[in-house]
Structure formats: structure tokens, C-alpha cells
Amino acid sequence: STMAFPVALISALAICGIVAGAPSRDLTLALNKVSQEGGSLAKCIDGTAPAYYWRDGVNADAKKAVIFLEGGGWCYPSSRQSAGANCAVRAKSGLGSSTSYAPTIASTGYEGGSGYLSGDPAVTAFADFAVSYVKYCDGGSMTGTRMAPQIRNDTATPLFYRGHYNLQAQLDHMVANHALSSYSEVVLSGCSAGGMACYSKCDWVAKYFEPHGIPVKCMCDAGMFLDVETVTGAGNVMRDRYFDIANNMETKPGLSTACVAAESNWQLCQFSEYSLKYMKTPTFVINSLYNFGEWAMLAPTFPSGSFPPDTGTPPADWAACYPGNGKLTPESFAKCNATQVEIIQGFRIKFMEAAAAALDPASPHGAFLDACPNQHCQTSTGWAMVHVNQTTMAIAAASWYFNGTVEKHVDAPFDAPLNPTCGLAQGMQPICNNCANAGLGSNCIWDEETKSFRGL
Secondary structure (H helix, E strand, C coil): CCCCCCCHHHHHHHHHCCCCCCCCCCCCEEEEECCCCCCCCCCCCCCCCCEEEEECCCHHHCCEEEEEECCCCCCECCCCCCCCCEHHHHCCCCCCCCCCCCCEECCCCCCCCCCCCCCCCCCCCCCCCEEEEECCCCCCCCCCCCCCCECCCCCCCCECCCHHHHHHHHHHHHHHHHCHHHCCEEEEEEECHHHHHHHHHHHHHHHHHHHHCCCEEEEEECCCCCCCCCCCCCCCHHHHHHHHHHHHCCCHHHCCHHHHHHCCCHHHHHCHHHHHHHCCCCEEEEEECCCCHHHHHCCCCCCCCCCCCCCCCCCHHHCCCCCCCCCCCHHHHCCCCHHHHHHHHHHHHHHHHHCHHHHCCCCCCEEEEECCCCCCCHHHHCCCCCEECCEEHHHHHHHHHHHCCCCEEECCCCCCCCCCCCCCCCCCCCCCCCCECCCECCCEEEECCCCEEEEC
């Protein structure tokens, strides 16, 4: 069973947000590529083998693992844009092909690398856990089950949408090569598009490990992208985008089975908020109440074609108020008119409604929902810094996971007195918030030489 953890060990650090020295052990993660022999269905978009990076656990937690699903936006089979939202373009990148994966990486980078998965016991209660950083190369948040490749006139190579089978093969490889079936605990996590996969796959992963008697909990970071109408006349672009994935990547078998059975429109289960409604596995929700609201609500009307553009550029009448993904600040908020203020604060209300299952006092879930528009993939950037209700997500998540305490934290609305722990006062701009797909996702890496994050 999960041992109680004395959160005081990390509380002093969490309060001041200072990293207390580098861990002494080697934290390098090594590449593992799955086998495509024996009738394997696993394929990245370009047909190459899916992969993950692995780091062993140590000490008393040597047989406990965090499986962290990489993020990086999505691609849409119907899209013919020039950016990474076009699956043919994505197939030539690390988000669609394993060809260029390095044999080792120093850190999971932006996604937990300096916080949750840092390996530093002064920063995280999960420091000694084994880490599997699951590479994302299917474009559909690891849910696709389409057997036939997509043949298109804008690419000479067939495009594969096999995300669900990829994750199954990645888990099978961990069991075969790292004895994962002998572990005592597994935590499923992920950020952004990987956070969305964390919701979709949480109960499925719990069922995967059930025959081995391994308890599973989930901690999903920045994975809720809301089912909301735009206010610009562009319609519900989120449904256009996600339903395109659902229908053309044939994701129905890769989504939450409980959600698919309950919802009259199964495609809605592509959205995390619908998965969450039916999740039985204890899940800790980490998210900004505002991050990516601009992208969901303010997508500009598209001049031609039927598919919404993959862009983080707001329409002109919003540019001063909400300049872009993650860029709502006290200064820009002061330029919002009354209608815009109501829309922005209305998004927070919609978010809390979407997270209702986690906030339900009777549910086993936990939540840490802050009002920091600049925070995306917070398990790295905000882990020991951002506070809600005088606690950090590092302490709240550890208390929920190890001690079973009720941790359901919701920040006050974004307003002139911004939560001072968001990082804006220190000049922290959205860190790698807009690296992938011309404005989406979290595809960033830690640069050991410059000691900073950079986009790919």
C-alpha cells in the first residue's frame, strides 16, 4: 500500500520556490524502442517504431513508477495547413516519427523535468520513482485505432493513426524489459496533449495493471481543453478539431469505455471533461483555469475552407486584452472591456463545471486549479512555486497521493490582484507554451548548457 509521506520535507522549498541543489544520482533517461515484429500494430505517423525513455527508481521507491505521456498538440487528418497540425508535416518531426530520437535525454524537460520528475527529493515526493517518459508520435493523444493508413496527395508516404496500439506496445515493452509487472505502484501522468491522454487512458491503464495487482492513480497536467463555443463566429472549433481526430483516426476503441457507453455522442469522449465524468481511478487534476482559453474561445473565423486554423493569434478586437495563449496579464486585462471581462471569467466558470467530478467532495479525485494564464505543464514550471489556498501543487499532490487527504483547491478569479505566485511578477513569460504546432502544446526540452527550456 502507499506509504504516508511527510510533506514537511518539501514544504520549506515549496513555499519559497527555490530548487535546493541538484540530486547526486544519474538522472539520465535511456531510449527504448518497441518491437514492430510479430504482427505488432504499433506505428508512429510515418510508420516508425514508437518509443519511450526510462530511468530506474531507487531506494524504497525502486519498484514504483511514474508513466508520463508526452504532450505536443495534435494533428488533424482533414487539415492541409502548412504547420504541424497537418499530419503530413507532423510525420517529418519528432511528434510523428521516432527516427531522430536521441539515445538518452537528460530530463523530461518542460513536462515535469524541474519539478515533479526532477529526481530531487527536496522538490518532489516522487523523486525516487522510476520514470517512463512516453514519446508521443501519433498526433491524436494516443487514442487512434485506424488500421488502414491515410493516403493523401500532399505526401508520398502513408500516414498511420495508431496511438492506442502504440501505448499498449509501450506498456508491454516496459513489462518485458523493465519488469514493470512486478512493481507495487504505478502513476499515470501526462501534460497538454499527453494530459488529455492521461484522462482518456487512466481507467484503461488501471485495468492493464489489475491482473498484476498493481494499484494505479493518475495525475493529469494541463490536459483539459474545453468543449466551448467561440465568441468570434467561428463556431465550436474544438469540436471540429477533436471530432476530426475521433472520426478519421477511428478513436472510439481508444477512448474511455465508460464514457463511450454513456454518452449519446461518443466523439465527445475525446474531450477530457467527458472522460473525467466517468473515471473510477483516483485522479489528481492540475490545470490553469485560464490557460488556452484564448485558443478555445477566440479562434478567428477562417477565410476559406471548412477546417479551423491551428493558430494562437487572437482576432484584432481581442489583441490588446488577450494577446495570445498564456499571455493574459494584469496589464492586458486592464484593457479588456466589460464584455470581454465577462467572457474571460465565464471561461473559469465553465472550467470548474467541466472539472465538477474532481471537485465533488464525494469523489476520490483531487484538484489544483490556479488562476495563472501563463502556466501550462505546471508540473515543471509551477510545481513548487504556484500556490492556491496557501499550498503548492507539490504539497497538495503528495498529500493526496501518499496520505489520502482531500485536496481540492480552486483559485480566486483572475483580476487586478493576480495570484502573486504565478510567476508574472518575476518576468516569467509562458515557458515553451507555444513551441509545437504554431501555438499548441508543450513540445519543449531542457537545454543543459544554457540551463533553460527551449522549443523544438
